[in-house]
Amino acid sequence: MHNAEQLGAAIRLKRKEKKLTQSELAKLLGAERKWVLNLESGNSKAEIGLILRAIQVLGLRASLADKGQVGRGPHDLKTPRLDLVFQHLQRAPRK
Numbered sequence: 001m002h003n004a005e006q007l008g009a010a011i012r013l014k015r016k017e018k019k020l021t022q023s024e025l026a027k028l029l030g031a032e033r034k035w036v037l038n039l040e041s042g043n044s045k046a047e048i049g050l051i052l053r054a055i056q057v058l059g060l061r062a063s064l065a066d067k068g069q070v071g072r073g074p075h076d077l078k079t080p081r082l083d084l085v086f087q088h089l090q091r092a093p094r095k
Contacts, residue, residue: 005042007051012040014058028057 001007015025015036022036029036031050039046039054055062 003042004044004046008040008042010060011054011058014060015040018058025054025057029053 001010015022020028022040023033026033026036029050030053035046035050036054039051052062
């Protein structure tokens with residue numbers, strides 16, 4: 001994805017695939033329906049925490065990759081393993 005509109009379209013398609021209304025998704029996220037409407041229409045000012053919750057609730061997976069590394073496989077040693085870093089951060093106790 002390259003912009004907020006593409007992210008919004010992906011969220012909308014997955015929500016509809018799961019047969020959820022905007023109001024139902026909003027309730028699952030603890031947000032207002034208007035927030036879901038804005039997200040799906042590509043509002044670039046949507047709160048990132050809620051966006052990540054929406055991705056999780058809808059069963060989607062987000063990943064990051066260096067632009068120069070697009071198309072590399074998951075076993076390529078040059079591919080950044082951000083998912084491992086994120087997993088470690090989730091398990092590390094906060095002080």
